[in-house]
Amino acid sequence: MHYSMLEMAFAGHVATVTLNRPDVRNAFNETTIAELTDVFAKLNAREDVRAIVLAANGPAFCAGADLNWMKKMAAFSDEENRVDARRLADMLAAIYRVSKPVVARVSGDAFAGGVGLVAACDIVVAVDSARFCLSEARLGLIAATIAPYVVRALGERASRRYFTTAEPFDCATAQRLGLVHEMATADTLDATIQKITAALCANxxxxxxxxxxxxxxxxxxxxxxxxxxxxxxxxxxxxxxxxxxxxxxxxxxxxxxxxxx
Known part of the structure; x- marks a missing residue:
């Protein structure tokens, strides 16, 4: 598996998919979306893979949509925008529906669509310094395609607040609300992930x-x-x-x- 926006690694029965656009805080564009959709479909078909880790290079986990990509979308027709949005929705569904458990390794901030990526995963381990923000309303947008996953993770009450205020919230709050399962320090993040994937692969x-x-x-x-x-x-x-x-x-x-x- 070779991708331009992702890195792949395998260790035993665990596959690690790493977002690799640290220069733009791992914001996703049409290529990232296509590659993530493809890799999760391929991993779903592999009997030797029992667990998947979704990780990211650089100081941020994912800043959501790439601003240059969003600028290009502004000139799209209604139909082009709908088709493009559906690709994003299909990518999130591919992560959510993959038959193997997906563990999010959140090593930094997750904003907007990045929160959607986190919410689509089954188990979330985040570094204690990570911040989360459903920032779409600041740009006059709504968190539509990620909503099915985020609302399931946060619940309706918290989602009403953070979808409409676009306030950032810290990792402790994310854990209290149910978005994050475990917090770890930067030094213990990988050990925590390894412990969870080992438990998954023992079953x-x-x-x-x-x-x-x-x-x-x-x-x-x-x-x-x-x-x-x-x-x-x-x-x-x-x-x-x-x-x-x-x-x-x-x-x-x-x-x-x-x-x-």
Whole structure:
């Protein structure tokens, strides 16, 4: 995998995708969007990849949209703008829907669309000095394409405030609101990421994929007979799977399961 805006690295069953435009605070343009969409589609298809880390080079994680790209978009027709916006929406969906868990390594500030990238990930570890800001309203814009992910992460009440005020908030606030799972110092950030990815890779790969999907499918659903039946079907199916049988057998036999290599 070779990209102009991204760096790729593999260690064991973990793939690391690194935004590599530090000179513009890793702001994304049409090329970054296309490359991120492509790489997550490719990683989704790889059986050897069990977890993905989304990282960034330089002092900022992501400043959102590149201003030169935004300036060019201002001259687009309504239809061109819609097509362009849909590409951004599809990129976020590719990150959110990838079957492997995605861990955001937030080593610096995340603004505007950068907050969307963070919110689309499953697990977020951020350096304690990181700041977050939904800054779109300052520019007369709205955080539309990132809203489905940010509102899920922050909740409706906090989203009402930060979407409309465009106030920056610190990492401790982001953790309190649910956007960030763990804070770390710059010195402990990588160790924290490694601990989480090791835990992910120790579990059954199919179980991890199905657990991610389960949360996405169940969240917000009414607790009705259809949901109860669906969850019963899911556990019955995975109990009878090769991985489920191996997991139970290895536990009873007091040995490591076959997927731990």
């Amino acid at each position: 059954g790969p199919q179980a991890v994929r199905e657990s991610k999907r389960l949360v996405q499918d169940v969240a917000g659903c009414p607790l009705d007979e259809a949901l109860i039946d669906d969850t019963a079907r899911r556990i019955a199916r995975i109990r009878a799977s090769d991985e489920g049988r191996e997991g139970v057998a290895s536990f009873l036999e007091k040995r490591a399961p076959a997927w731990r290599d």
